[in-house]
Amino acid sequence: MRNLAAKLVVGVAVTTIGMYGADVSVGTWKYNAAKSKTTSAQKIKSQTDLREATSDGGMKITRTAELADGTTVNFSFTFKYDGKPYPVTGGPFDIISAKRIDANTTSFEAKKTGGKFHLTGQTVISKDGKTLTQTATGTNAAGKPVTSTLVFDKK
Numbered sequence: 001m002r003n004l005a006a007k008l009v010v011g012v013a014v015t016t017i018g019m020y021g022a023d024v025s026v027g028t029w030k031y032n033a034a035k036s037k038t039t040s041a042q043k044i045k046s047q048t049d050l051r052e053a054t055s056d057g058g059m060k061i062t063r064t065a066e067l068a069d070g071t072t073v074n075f076s077f078t079f080k081y082d083g084k085p086y087p088v089t090g091g092p093f094d095i096i097s098a099k100r101i102d103a104n105t106t107s108f109e110a111k112k113t114g115g116k117f118h119l120t121g122q123t124v125i126s127k128d129g130k131t132l133t134q135t136a137t138g139t140n141a142a143g144k145p146v147t148s149t150l151v152f153d154k155k
Contacts, residue, residue, distance in 0.1 A: 024125045025051050029132050029152035038148035043068040093117055116143035130154050
């Protein structure tokens with residue numbers, strides 16, 4: 001569960017891509033299982049991420065998900081695109097950092113302090129603004145290698 005939840009969180013973190021003015025990732029994003037791939041043992045059944053810009057130029061992500069085994073995942077976190085670590089509570093990781101690469105691409109890192117969970121990746125918003133793709137590699141909570149490409153459609 002932590003592995004999938006972590007991927008979900010990372011997916012959200014990575015999908016916090018934005019432009020230097022308006023953030024193109026703001027809005028509601030639905031997970032597209034048919035277009036996504038992961039080596040995680042825990043698969044995502046459904047996920048909705050609500051991305052909201054904060055007044056200080058950051059991002060707040062609220063995630064609601066259900067795993068294939070019926071486990072629910074609900075949490076939110078806030079960060080800025082400055083590459084600095086920000087605390088997260090209630091999710092599979094407790095530290096997130098993100099940095100804008102360009103108007104449609106953000107890099108991220110999510111990790112669990114004192115644990116084995118550690119993911120790095122990128123979130124890319126399509127030119128038409130309708131698709132968010134998050135790629136990540138790293139280790140799950142058990143320390144096993146993980147790779148994922150999660151695709152989200154804007155609603």
